[in-house]
Amino acid sequence: xxxxxxxxxxxxxxxxxxxxxxxxxxxxxxxxxxxxxxxxxxxxxxxxxxxxxxxxxxxxxxxxxxxxxxxxxxxxxxxxxxxxxxxxxxxxxxxxxxxxxxxxxxxxxxxxxxxxxxxxxxx
Numbered sequence: 001x002x003x004x005x006x007x008x009x010x011x012x013x014x015x016x017x018x019x020x021x022x023x024x025x026x027x028x029x030x031x032x033x034x035x036x037x038x039x040x041x042x043x044x045x046x047x048x049x050x051x052x053x054x055x056x057x058x059x060x061x062x063x064x065x066x067x068x069x070x071x072x073x074x075x076x077x078x079x080x081x082x083x084x085x086x087x088x089x090x091x092x093x094x095x096x097x098x099x100x101x102x103x104x105x106x107x108x109x110x111x112x113x114x115x116x117x118x119x120x121x122x123x
Contacts, residue, residue, distance in 0.1 A: 002026040002098045002112040009094060009117030012086055016121070020081040022096030022114060030074040033099045035110060036081045038092035038119075048094070049081060050103040059103045064090075086121045093118050 008020040022034070035050035049070040050059045058070050067086075072079040079096060094117050097110035104110065 002028060004096050004098060004112055004114035006094065006096050006114045006117040009119045011120045011122065014086060014088055014121055014123050016086050017084045018086065018119060020094055020117060022079045024077045024098065029077045033101060033103045034072060034079040035097045035099065035104065036070060036094060037097060037107060038094045040092040045107055047105045050105060051079065052103050057103055059105060088121045088123045091119060091121050
């Protein structure tokens with residue numbers, strides 16, 4: 001079993017940056033793909049980014065490509081989401097998730113989820 005805890009959310013002005021972290025427990029972290037999703041109020045959860053077990057492959061939603069960067073440190077059992085050039089439409093609860101699949105972009109491909117961290121971008 002994998003437990004995931006997100007941190008790093010907060011309030012930031014448009015154009016600013018934030019780095020989210022997701023700390024994982026469990027021996028399978030380094031062999032699992034990791035993903036970030038977000039859910040805005042009244043909207044469905046949407047895919048943001050994913051990274052394979054080694055960090056050698058990444059995949060991004062078009063809406064964040066070029067602004068967000070996903071990375072991982074397997075020695076620290078942590079995955080990161082560096083967010084830059086933030087926009088008000090990036091406001092959402094952000095969730096990390098773990099998958100035994102390659103780098104799925106659908107929520108159904110993930111087995112374990114964190115509780116989320118809130119990101120608010122003011123205009």
